[in-house]
Amino acid sequence: MKPDPKRREMPVQPPKERIRNFNEVALGFTAELAVEEANRCLNCKTRPCVEGCPVNVDIPAFIQKLKDGDPEGAYRIISVNNSLPAVCGRVCPQESQCESRCTLGIRFEPVGIGRLERYVADTHNAAAAKAEARPEANGHRVAVVGSGPSGLTCAGDLAKKGYQVSIFEALHTPGGVLVYGIPEFRLPKSIVAKEISGLTELGVTIETNVIIGRTLTVDELFEQGFEAVFIGSGAGLPGFMGIPGESLKGVYSANEYLTRTNLMKAFREDADTPVMKGGKVAVVGGGNVAMDAARTALRLGADSVTVVYRRSMEELPARKEEVEHAQEEGVEFHLLCAPVEILGYWNEEDRQDPKNGFVTGMRCIEMELGEPDERGRRRPVPVEGSGFTLEADTVIMALGTSPNPLIKNTTRGLEVNRHGGIVVNEDGLTSREGVYAGGDAVTGAATVISAMGAGKKAARAIDEFLKNKN
């Protein structure tokens, strides 16, 4: 049989419509499209896609179930390795993972594995939820710090093995970056809630409003009878550039801007939490978070949104799909450009002028690419005399985040590296016995799926550790 060269496209909301709402952009496959796409899989012997998946989902097997018209069977296969398939189907960078290895992709477009995963998870979630049978309790207690992707995965895997798992979350809603960071239009919060309720049905308990390092310490968790602790506290600390004017009103970290909008629902007219809306918005940075912030700004009613990035489109670290979506929606890109100062309004005659202290623009310089740096990326070099002013009412700094020092500062003998990341061995074990860590708290800001992979690995190691200990 001749392979089908073109992958099936997912229906999406048209750009003109979607920039006026926070509903999900991609609408998902129909049953028909899903089977057509599944049929493109060659079911090759080498199965390179499985190697490309950080949690090693048995991709050809779940696709086979779709070919057989058994999406629930496909779900059972995925959920062996992946406790958050509806999330991963949406936010995983499949183009650089499973799909990049696809045999069909050597000559044609690879199989749309992410789209199929999403279809399988959504179909399962839409069906009347049958509570999964709770595994038999083994009597051992494990504490998980943080309810983001790594913590949820670790908790889910341990619960399936019969551990009594308690997750401690600092914020008022579980989900971590899935809830405060990734916008509704990319990952609806109802989907996150659904995946989390799957965990609580397995017997995992989630306590919100508990800040480990403040409300309780890691040492106290052991005193309370937990036999192992997994730290998945993420990388929450936002970076700023250290240029003049960054404390003007209207300058946000992407974390603050997205948290106000996503977690605190500032996009709703009746929200209690404010966020600056409309006007001209500049977003500094080129990662996925910058794209999320830019697209959020449009939906909050911005007149124009410009992404300012110091290298060229080729080096831009955001996923291609996100950049394309942003461009379709009208986000402008000012590349090879770096801010040097943020400018504000000041009325010398009237110190009470309510406009005083608000952002008016950003002084920038053009850059050109010089020699490659240690990571092989060409280093941007300022072009002399190229200064210009970009008008802006809101400036969003999306410069990356680093791990929060709170747990390090309050846990005896916990080693961290110079970037603040917790030091772990290949099993996720930290410098403290019984204390494991994974996700952004270890690596600094990375992807949802790599955090899940780390949570999974740690769950395996914790299981081994407790089995051998007892």
Place this chain on the structure above:
Amino acid sequence: MYQIIQKTELNSNTTRMVVSAPRIAAKARPGQFIILRVDDEGERIPLTIAGTDPERGTVTIIFQKVGSTTEKLGSLQEGESIRDFAGPLGEPTKLDGLKRVCIIGGGVGCAIALPLAKALHDAGAEVTGIIGFRTKDLLILEEEFSECCQELIVMTDDGSYGEKGNVTAPLKQMLEEGKTFDSVIAIGPLVMMKFVALTCKPFGVPCTVSMNPIMIDGTGMCGGCRLTLHRGEETLTKFACVDGPDFNAYEVDFDEAMSRNRMYMEFERKAREDTCRLLRGNQEVER
């Protein structure tokens, strides 16, 4: 959910609530704060802890009804619950080794100043208290302060109680008379703290202030609470939630902090009016 065990109106717009939160009560030390959310749709606001009772498992907060959220909070009754209550956050105030301290509280800031005065008094320090209010009706905690202060001076802006004037007047007088302190700790409106710092500076007395910027998470995640410190030639950005809330008063850029606190003024005014209309019917909104 965190139940309100006791509610007391301290004056026409200041309320004290004792809230059941055993874990926080066990941990909190003077100077730390909590973040609360009144209901499921509510915003997160920081409030500094005014006292704890670890045995009963309670945390005391004192707040003024100045915005939509504090209005809603103030409308809750004993037995009802606050949706979210997280803490203790921030670094505790450093009180170790202090022997002679001047504690200055302005308005509802006195609620936070009191546990510091108490802790110092209990540790055997000599505490001088200066507390200031706009007018007599807004006076709070006088008795509690007098129990732990060697000397207590009450100031009102309009002279309706105590001495007329603001808190810097007696401070300046004491310093000029040669009175010495290991530290002056000021908690109140930004403008008050700014002028306390200016008053102390010529005398070289160490001065600490407790900052209360706009905040969301309180754990260092949003950076909304950032403030600028000027340390020698250096300009530093600090997060009040994790690096503070206490800072060396001589380093804080108060003008910037005051400007940042007014970021959502218009939104807040409207939100408060809406809330008041909802809570009190269509009576005129008190400004």
